[in-house]
Amino acid sequence: MADLPTARLAAYSPPFTHTGIDFFGPYEVTVGRRTEKRWGMLATCLTIRTIHLELVPSLTTDSCIMAIRNFMARRGTPSVIYSDRGTNFIGASRQMKEAAAAVNVDDIMKEFTSVDTTWSFNPPLAPHMGGSWERLIGSVKRNLQKINPPRNPTDEVLRNVLIEVENTINSRPLTHVPVDDSAPALTPNHFLLGSSNGIKPYTTFDDSSSALRQNILASQVLANTFWKRWLSDYLPEITKRSKWFCQTTPVAVGDxxxxxxxxxxxxxxxxxxxxxxxxxxxxxxxxxxxxxxxxxxxxxxxxxxxxxxxxxxxxxx
The missing domain is CATH 2.30.30 (SH3 type barrels.)
Structure with missing residues (x-):
């Protein structure tokens, strides 16, 4: 069994430095007296397994570009973006494959590929290479079923539901939940918001220079504590090897x-x-x-x- 990709082991890197992106749907919404289809875009950090969801009006090239730009404006610019090829939406419905055919992958790459960002595509018909985001898309769909929004919600309701689902998934534990409350389980929200539910502890405001220095040091210590727990508790769990100990002959030219x-x-x-x-x-x-x-x-x-x-x-x- 090969080593994990570098993106899964990039400790102390900002969230979404290594990002996987995929689309899912469609979902029908009510617009006036008619119904229209809407899609969802999922971006996941491959290191801390946090997600970001965007509501996409259509799978046109322009809509995809705007959704990715909205994500970057709020989460930062990734160093590497991983995705399936334009029409290779794994497990997608027939409508999604038809809509995906209108996406111009070259235009999207021109928009986002720069000196600071590279785009990496998986080979065709290789769903296991996108398992990091496909697994999380499954979690999003299950949460949507549990919330059970109206049959044809409005855009506002569907967007709100996606945000609630995003926070729920980012609050899931990455490590084992302890029996006592001395050390709560590590979650993706710890790296994004400082705690599992995003509510930081109350502190009195003091603008003195010594207090500011102490606050900066405290925030750095808190961030380092999360990464130390990530290295000691989470990383050993994802690097376990329970099979594939035998070395096999790889595919070679001429086979x-x-x-x-x-x-x-x-x-x-x-x-x-x-x-x-x-x-x-x-x-x-x-x-x-x-x-x-x-x-x-x-x-x-x-x-x-x-x-x-x-x-x-x-x-x-």
Whole structure:
């Protein structure tokens, strides 16, 4: 089992430095006497697992750009943005796939890719690579079902519900809940707001220079305390390895593979030859370019089944 990505281990970095973004929906809202569709955008910090939700009127390129800009204006500019490719919305409904086809990914990248921000796309048909945000989208949907808003709420009601759901998910414990109240469980809100529910303890105001220095030191100590608990309590939980101790031979150039395609019967899955591999930052091959009789495709290695055929130039065992 490979090491966790660097984004999951970026301790002491500001929230949303490494951000995953995805869209979900649609939800019907009442506008006057008619109903319209609305979508949600979820941005999650891959390090502290906090989320930010935005209500999106449509999945056009302009709406997506405005939603991401609204997120950046309130949460800061990420260093790296991770997402699925434009039409690769995992588990989406038919309406979402149709609406996603109108999104111009190149225009969005031009808007947000700069010296300070890079955009990283997952390979096609690799939902497990977006598991960090897909899991949280599932939590958002379950909370929406529990809240049970009106069948066709207004934009104002749906926006308020999303904000309430955002705060609820950001208040969830990241570590084990202790039996006593001596040390409350660490939550994403601790890094955003200073406490699990966002209500900071009352302190008397004193504008003297010594008091201000003490307040600054106290805030720094509080922030460092949260990160120390993140390192000692949360990080060991996500780095456990309970399987995959055996080293396997990675996919290599020249391998003959079968491409798993859920849209086709298994006996109709296309065969092809690997012409290029794409390793991750850890050096492990994560995706590959495969040439088939119908074209060239980039697929995650989890979607490739290597056939027991000798590679070109290799000697038989």
């Amino acid at each position: 003959v593979v079968v491409i798993a395609d859920p849209r086709l019967p298994r006996n109709c899955w296309p065969k092809g030859k690997v012409i290029e591999t794409h390793p991750g930052k850890d050096g492990e091959v994560r995706s590959a370019t495969v040439r088939t009789s119908t074209g060239v495709y980039v697929r995650a290695v989890t979607k490739l089944a290597v056939l027991d055929v000798r590679r070109e130039g290799s000697k038989p065992a």
